[in-house]
Amino acid sequence: MTLTAPPAARPAAGGPDLTRAALSGRRRFTNHLATAAIWVAVLLAVIPLALVTYTVIAKGGGVMSLSFLNEDIPNSYRRDGGGMGPAIVGTLLITGMAALMAIPLGVFGAVYLNEYGKQRPLARVIRLMADVMTGVPSIVMGLFIYISWVLLVGEQTGFAGALALACLMLPVVIRSSEEMLRLVPDELRQASMALGARKWKTTLTVVLPAAISGITSGSLLAVARAAGETAPIIIVTGIVFSPNWNLFDGSNTALPAQIFRNASQPFPAAQDRAWGAALTLIVIVLGFTIIARFISSRFAIKER
Amino acid sequence: MTLTNNPPAAKPTLTQRGRSALGDRVFSWWTLGTGLLVLAILGLILITTVREAWPAFDAMGLRFITERVWDPNPATGDAIFGALSFAYGTAVSSLIALLFAVPVSVGIALFLTELAPRRLRGPAVTVIDLLAAVPSVVFGLWGILVVAPALVPIYQWMHDLLGGIPLLGRLFGPVASGRNFMTAGLILAIMVTPIITSITREVFSTVPRADKDAALALGATRWEMIRGAVFPHSFGGVVGAVMLGLGRAMGETIAVALVIGGATNITANLFAPGNSMAAVIVQQFGESTGTFTAALIGLGVVLFAMTVLVNLLAQVVVRRAEARMKGSVA
Numbered sequence: 099m100t101l102t103a104p105p106a107a108r109p110a111a112g113g114p115d116l117t118r119a120a121l122s123g124r125r126r127f128t129n130h131l132a133t134a135a136i137w138v139a140v141l142l143a144v145i146p147l148a149l150v151t152y153t154v155i156a157k158g159g160g161v162m163s164l165s166f167l168n169e170d171i172p173n174s175y176r177r178d179g180g181g182m183g184p185a186i187v188g189t190l191l192i193t194g195m196a197a198l199m200a201i202p203l204g205v206f207g208a209v210y211l212n213e214y215g216k217q218r219p220l221a222r223v224i225r226l227m228a229d230v231m232t233g234v235p236s237i238v239m240g241l242f243i244y245i246s247w248v249l250l251v252g253e254q255t256g257f258a259g260a261l262a263l264a265c266l267m268l269p270v271v272i273r274s275s276e277e278m279l280r281l282v283p284d285e286l287r288q289a290s291m292a293l294g295a296r297k298w299k300t301t302l303t304v305v306l307p308a309a310i311s312g313i314t315s316g317s318l319l320a321v322a323r324a325a326g327e328t329a330p331i332i333i334v335t336g337i338v339f340s341p342n343w344n345l346f347d348g349s350n351t352a353l354p355a356q357i358f359r360n361a362s363q364p365f366p367a368a369q370d371r372a373w374g375a376a377l378t379l380i381v382i383v384l385g386f387t388i389i390a391r392f393i394s395s396r397f398a399i400k401e402r
Numbered sequence: 403m404t405l406t407n408n409p410p411a412a413k414p415t416l417t418q419r420g421r422s423a424l425g426d427r428v429f430s431w432w433t434l435g436t437g438l439l440v441l442a443i444l445g446l447i448l449i450t451t452v453r454e455a456w457p458a459f460d461a462m463g464l465r466f467i468t469e470r471v472w473d474p475n476p477a478t479g480d481a482i483f484g485a486l487s488f489a490y491g492t493a494v495s496s497l498i499a500l501l502f503a504v505p506v507s508v509g510i511a512l513f514l515t516e517l518a519p520r521r522l523r524g525p526a527v528t529v530i531d532l533l534a535a536v537p538s539v540v541f542g543l544w545g546i547l548v549v550a551p552a553l554v555p556i557y558q559w560m561h562d563l564l565g566g567i568p569l570l571g572r573l574f575g576p577v578a579s580g581r582n583f584m585t586a587g588l589i590l591a592i593m594v595t596p597i598i599t600s601i602t603r604e605v606f607s608t609v610p611r612a613d614k615d616a617a618l619a620l621g622a623t624r625w626e627m628i629r630g631a632v633f634p635h636s637f638g639g640v641v642g643a644v645m646l647g648l649g650r651a652m653g654e655t656i657a658v659a660l661v662i663g664g665a666t667n668i669t670a671n672l673f674a675p676g677n678s679m680a681a682v683i684v685q686q687f688g689e690s691t692g693t694f695t696a697a698l699i700g701l702g703v704v705l706f707a708m709t710v711l712v713n714l715l716a717q718v719v720v721r722r723a724e725a726r727m728k729g730s731v732a
Contacts, residue, residue, distance in 0.1 A: 125623055132625035136517055139509025140526060143599075146592045147533050150544050203436045210433035224437045226717055231440055233646065233713035234447070234706065235653025237680045241702040242447045245454045265443055272440065298429035326537025329655040329684050354539045358656055358684075361543045369547060376540045387535045 158377025161370045167378065170340045171351070175360065175368040182356060182375045187341040189352040189382065192256050193325045195345055196263035200324075201317045203264075204271025205306070208313075211272070212279040213301055225276075231269040239265050240330030247334070254336035256350030262330035267320045274316025278309040311397035318390035322383045328354035353379040447706060455700035457693050458483055466700060472666045474686070474694045483697035485704060487666045491583065491676040492705075495658060496651035498587025498672070499594055504644055506591075507598035514599075515606040516628060534596035542657035545589040550580030550661055557584065557673050575671030581663035584672045589657050594647040601646060605639030605723065606632055638723030645716035653709045655680035679705045 121129075169181030207224075215221025243262040248254055282305050290300040306313075336349030337359075353375050360372035452459075459466055462483050469484025476482065514526055557577040564574040609632050617627040663675020664685060677685075679701045687698055 121623065125626070129623035129625040132628070133517065136509045136513045139506045140513050140529075142506050143510055143533060143595055144529055147529055147536075149548075150536060150540065153544055153548055154540060203439060206433045206436040207439065210430075210437035214430055214433060215437065221437070224440055226714075226721075227444055228440045229717050230710055230713045231444055233649045233653070233709055233716075234444075235655060235680055235709055237653070237655040237683050238447065238451070238702050238706045238709075241451055241683070241699055242443075245450045245699070246446065268443070269440060272437075296423075296426050298426050301429070322535060326539065328537070328539040329680070332684055333687055354537060354656070357539045357543055358660070361539075361546055361660055372543055372547075376543050379537055380540060383535055383537060384532075387531070391531075 154373065154376050154380055157370070157373035158375075161374035162377060166374050171338075171356065171371075172367075173339045175363040176365050178367045180371065182353065182371065182378060184338055184341040185351050185353045185356040185375060186378060187343065188256060188259075188335070188338075188350045189325060189354075189379070191343070191345055192259045192331070192335070192350065192352055193263060193321060195257065195260035196267060196324055197317070197321050199260065200264040200267035200271055200320070204268050204317070204320075205275050205313060207268070207272040208275035208279055209301055209306070211276045213297070213305065225273075228269040228272050232273070234266075235329075236262075236266055236327050237329040237333070240333035243330065243334050254334055254349050255347065256335055256342065256345035259331045259335035259350065259352065260345060262334055263324040263327055266327060266330070267317075267324045270320040270323070271317050274320065275309070275313045278312030278316060279305060281312065282308045311393050315390040315394035318386050318393070322386035322390070325383050325386065326354055326379060328358050331355045332358060353382075444710075448703075451699055451703045451706065455696050455703050458697035458700040461693060462697075466697075467704070470666075470668055472682075474690070474697070481693060481697075483693075483700070485679065485701055487668050488677050488679040488682050488701065489704070490668045491586075491662060492652050492678040492680070494583050494672070494676070495586040495590055495662060495678055496648055498584060499590035499651045500644060500648060502588065502591035503595045503598055503647060507595050507602055507643075507647075508640065510595070510599045511602035511606050512628060512632070514603050515609075516624065516632070530596050530599050533592070534600075538593055538654060539656045539660075541589055541593055542660035545585060545657060545661040546581065549589065550585050552580070553585060553588075554580045557582075561673060572670040573672050575669070575673055577673045578675060579663065581661050582673050582675050583662065586658050586662040586676075586678070587672075589661055590651045590654055593654060593657060594651050597650055598643045598647040601643035601720065602636075602640050605636040605643065608639075608724075609635045636723070638719055638726070642716045642720030642723060645712055645719065649709050649712040649716060652712065653680055653705065655684050659684050 166181040167186060168183045169179075171182065171184055172178075172180035207228075211221050211225060215224065239262050243258050243265070247258050247261055251258070286304050286308055287300055290304040291297070295303070331352045332355050335351065335355070337351050337355070338349050342348050342350045357372050357375045357379065360368040360375065363369065461480070462469065466483060467485055467489070469482060470486040470490075471482045471484050472487060473482045510526070510530065514523060518526055554577060557574075557580070561574050561577055565571045565576075613631040613635060614627055617631040618624075622630060658678050659681035662677055662681055664677055664681070665675040667674055667676045669676070683698050683701055683705075687695070690698055
């Protein structure tokens with residue numbers, strides 16, 4: 099009805115005032131207030147990040163040295179000196195082993211979802227459950243591995259930690275790899291099939307290589323997150339004070355577990371070691387993250 | 403061409419029956435197997451943990467959930483395992499976290515989608531990514547050694563200021579130390595902000611250009627455009643994002659274990675120490691045996707059930723919202 103209504107009160111000259119000056123004070127104020135609130139929100143995210151980074155670098159940098167990265171962990175929290183050598187060894191070995199298990203399985207899981215399952219009910223259920231599994235608390239995963247592996251084998255080992263981390267990484271790898279496989283143009287698949295290649299051959303020699311950089315970067319992000327996981331390590335790998343290079347025999351330890359144990363001690367020596375370990379861990383995690391970002395920004399397919 | 407003139411003696415078999423059909427079948431079964439691994443692990447978690455926790459469930463019955471006392475080594479009588487205090491701690495710290503994280507996350511998401519100048523968008527995304535990359539134990543370390551002591555005077559001041567108000571004042575009771583529900587909630591807020599932000603941002607970015615332009619063309623200010631075009635369109639997705647954040651907060655173990663104070667406690671006072679389900683497990687698992695271990699695993703079962711439920715609901719909500727939005731773009 100308003101469409102046909104005649105233009106009743108049109109201002110005489112120049113039309114209505116459409117500039118900002120015509121806004122009522124209240125509306126202008128609300129708009130400014132909202133804009134300010136949004137800026138404050140961004141600041142509120144920047145502040146903790148800046149503070150954490152600053153504190154870790156300041157306090158961790160104080161204890162950082164070559165011997166800190168090398169030496170054994172003192173077997174008393176009270177004692178000065180020592181280092182985090184065994185924990186660094188443990189973190190690298192356990193995370194590496196977890197990656198070796200989770201990444202191939204995850205990538206093939208993604209191949210199933212994107213190349214075979216697509217929108218079938220089973221594939222949709224797996225997709226949904228992979229997303230749910232991403233939200234399973236790491237402590238629960240630790241308990242699961244404790245029951246189903248540590249109790250079975252009879253001792254806490256580095257491998258148990260790797261199993262727990264692999265379970266945590268698996269859904270992340272699956273979902274990120276699937277996203278990457280989805281970006282591979284269908285023309286590539288069709289071209290390969292037209293040349294007579296079987297589906298498995300097409301997938302292994304055409305589709306996966308086309309998506310490999312994206313898959314690598316997604317997997318590295320998953321590795322970075324797993325390297326910082328603490329709770330399962332504490333429950334399933336036990337503790338050692340000198341490096342244990344064997345994942346299958348005897349306890350092990352990792353940087354996050356050492357940070358946790360040392361952080362709750364009242365002794366300055368322990369707290370110093372915690373800060374040093376935190377700096378080391380952040381450097382490792384950030385290293386993975388930066389490599390991942392570099393790969394994805396340089397080589398990955400951006401859009402289909 | 404020539405092919406039609408002289409047909410070859412043996413026709414090339416384009417379907418290649420036999421030679422590598424087996425390869426195809428093996429490969430598809432193998433990928434299906436890896437896909438099913440997800441379901442298998444989730445199922446195994448449920449079965450093994452419930453079986454292992456059974457002695458505790460059996461001894462306590464329903465009281466495992468309704469009992470607030472947690473006494474693994476009593477001087478006399480049987481051990482008592484009640485998870486209620488810890489469930490309360492999990493709920494309170496997670497809710498505080500959401501209270502702070504949701505407005506901030508929505509603000510950052512709006513900044514990224516509506517407000518940020520192009521050259522600030524990249525750095526802002528990097529900040530969120532880095533915040534997500536910092537391991538939770540580092541936040542815990544920072545929380546226990548830096549944040550908790552620094553907040554004590556502020557808590558004290560809030561207690562002096564607000565403690566006298568009837569009812570509301572009970573939230574701001576006496577301050578024992580910096581390690582309490584409030585600190586745990588604040589640290590959790592920092593940790594769930596990236597996940598809520600990233601999903602909220604995706605949801606906001608699907609709001610059709612036309613809706614926003616229409617609002618602006620009708621003379622709406624930017625805020626009125628956000629309220630009238632962006633929020634109604636993305637409400638479902640934001641709810642899903644918040645629930646995912648809730649799931650993350652409930653399951654977070656290490657940071658909470660370090661800053662929540664480690665007391666079995668149900669109180670309205672946010673400045674009192676308490677404990678959460680995940681934190682108790684990691685604190686006490688090392689020194690537990692027998693039924694005590696079973697009870698801790700029982701806490702894990704409850705936690706698992708709750709987080710899976712919340713995540714499942716969140717995923718369904720997000721998927722619904724996404725499906726609806728994809729429909730409306732066209």
